[in-house]
Amino acid sequence: MITCPECEGRVAAPEEPRVHEIVECAECRSELEVVGLDPLLVALAPEVEEDWGE
Amino acid sequence: MTTACVAGGAGYIGGELIRLLLGHPRVEFAGASSATLAGRRIDGAHPNLRGLTDASFTEPGRLPRCDVLFTAAPHTRAMAAVREHLDTGAVVIDLSGDFRLRDPGEYERYYGVPHTEPELLDGFVSGLPELHRAEIATADRISVPGCMATAAILALHPLVRSGLAVGEPRVDARTGSSGSGASAAHNTHAERSGALRVYAPLGHRHEAEIRQALGRPVRMTVTGIGAVRGVQVLCWTRLAPGAGPREVRAAYRTRYAAEPFVRVVAARRGPHRLPDPKILAGANFCDVGFAADEAGGEVLAVAALDNLVKGGAGNAVQCMNLRLGLPERSGLEFSGLHPV
Numbered sequence A: 001m002i003t004c005p006e007c008e009g010r011v012a013a014p015e016e017p018r019v020h021e022i023v024e025c026a027e028c029r030s031e032l033e034v035v036g037l038d039p040l041l042v043a044l045a046p047e048v049e050e051d052w053g054e
Numbered sequence B: 001m002t003t004a005c006v007a008g009g010a011g012y013i014g015g016e017l018i019r020l021l022l023g024h025p026r027v028e029f030a031g032a033s034s035a036t037l038a039g040r041r042i043d044g045a046h047p048n049l050r051g052l053t054d055a056s057f058t059e060p061g062r063l064p065r066c067d068v069l070f071t072a073a074p075h076t077r078a079m080a081a082v083r084e085h086l087d088t089g090a091v092v093i094d095l096s097g098d099f100r101l102r103d104p105g106e107y108e109r110y111y112g113v114p115h116t117e118p119e120l121l122d123g124f125v126s127g128l129p130e131l132h133r134a135e136i137a138t139a140d141r142i143s144v145p146g147c148m149a150t151a152a153i154l155a156l157h158p159l160v161r162s163g164l165a166v167g168e169p170r171v172d173a174r175t176g177s178s179g180s181g182a183s184a185a186h187n188t189h190a191e192r193s194g195a196l197r198v199y200a201p202l203g204h205r206h207e208a209e210i211r212q213a214l215g216r217p218v219r220m221t222v223t224g225i226g227a228v229r230g231v232q233v234l235c236w237t238r239l240a241p242g243a244g245p246r247e248v249r250a251a252y253r254t255r256y257a258a259e260p261f262v263r264v265v266a267a268r269r270g271p272h273r274l275p276d277p278k279i280l281a282g283a284n285f286c287d288v289g290f291a292a293d294e295a296g297g298e299v300l301a302v303a304a305l306d307n308l309v310k311g312g313a314g315n316a317v318q319c320m321n322l323r324l325g326l327p328e329r330s331g332l333e334f335s336g337l338h339p340v
C-alpha cells in the first residue's frame, strides 16, 4: 500500500512497479506517477485542466 | 409476507413508492389510494408500471389493512390524512412536511397555517437513517425529511459534527421540476424548460429542517432548473481556525465509510469531480463532496440526489427496511444510469 500524496487515501501499489508508471487513487482520482522504486515513491502526475469558460 | 400501502398514490412520490414496493423482494405492495383516480388503474397514472401491476386506486379510507402505510399527501393536508390512519396498527411513514418540525410554532411560520395535530409531533422519528438509524429501527411513526433538506444535511453534517465548520452555512439549492409534485401550478414545460428560476430567495421551508437537524442556523436559496429529477446543493461555510482540505476529507471519509447510500465524491481529476444529480436518477444514493481552502478559509460542501428517491420515496423504503429488520439495501439496489 502507498499513501496518496493528495488525499492521504490508501492506494494499492503495483505488483512490479516501473518508473513513470501511473496508478490511480480510488478516493480522489489523482493520477500518481511512480518516481522511485526503492523505496517506492509516487508523485502527482501533471494533468490537463477542464475549462468551461464564462 | 409483510404488506405495504400508499395513501396519496397518484402523485409523483406515490408513483415512486409503488414502483419501489413492486420491486421489493421482501415486502408486498397491497394497494394505493387516490380521491381523484379511485377505481382507475394505477398504471394509467404511472405508465412505467405497465405489466407490473393490474391494480386500481382505492378511495381514501378504503385501503386494506397493512403492516406499513406510506402517506404521500401534500403538506398541510397530510396532518389529517395521517391522523385517520393512526389506529390501524400500521407503521406510518409520512413523506410530507407536516411532521418534520418538532415545534408547531416553527411549522406555522414556515407553512403559513397552524398545526392541527401538534400532540402527534413528539411521536414521530426523523426518517434520515444516516442520523437516526437506531431510533428508526423501533419507530412506529416516521417522518421522512424534505429532498433539499436531506441533501444539505448530509453535505454539512460531517463538518458540523467534527467542529470543522463555524458560523452560519449558506445553502444554494437547485431543483428539478418533479420536486413540485404532479399538479403544481406554473410547472409546465413552457415555463420550466431552460429556466433558472430563483423561486425562494429567502426562507424556504427546508431551511427550518436543516437548522433543526444541524442545531445551527442556516440561510437557504432555491432555484428551479430545467431538469425533471434531481437536486443539488452548494453549501458554503467558514472553516474553524487551522482546518483545511486534509481535515475536511478525513471528516467525510470517517463519517460515511459505513453508509450504504452516501458516497463521497471529491475527485481531483476527470469530468465527474463533484456530486451531480444527472447520474443519480432512479437511484437511492446521495453523493456528497467538498472543496476546501487552505487553513482558515472557507469550505464548499456539495450534495446531489434524486428528489423522488433518496430525497423521498427511496429514503422512506430505506426507513421501512430498517424498521422491519431487513437488509437496508433491499429493493434499492438500482445503480442509476450512465449516460442518461
Ligand SMILES: NC(=O)c1ccc[n+]([C@@H]2O[C@H](COP(=O)([O-])OP(=O)(O)OC[C@H]3O[C@@H](n4cnc5c(N)ncnc54)[C@H](OP(=O)(O)O)[C@@H]3O)[C@@H](O)[C@H]2O)c1
Binding pocket: B007, B008, B009, B010, B011, B012, B013, B014, B033, B034, B035, B036, B037, B060, B072, B073, B074, B075, B077, B078, B081, B095, B096, B097, B145, B146, B147, B178, B179, B180, B181, B182, B183, B184, B307, B308, B311, B312, B313
Ligand atoms: N416531489 C418531491 O420531490 C418530494 C420529495 C420529498 C417529499 N415530497 C412530499 O411528498 C408529498 C407528495 O408529493 P408529490 O410530489 O407526490 O405531490 P403530488 O404529485 O402533487 O401528489 C400528491 C398526491 O396527494 C394526493 N392527495 C391530495 N390531498 C390528499 C389528502 N387530503 N389525503 C391524501 N392524499 C391526498 C393527491 O391525489 P388525490 O387528490 O387523487 O388523492 C396527489 O396525487 C408532499 O407532501 C411533498 O412535499 C415530495
Ligand SMILES: [Zn+2]
Binding pocket: A004, A005, A006, A007, A008, A009, A025, A026, A027, A028, A029, A030
Ligand atoms: Zn487520493
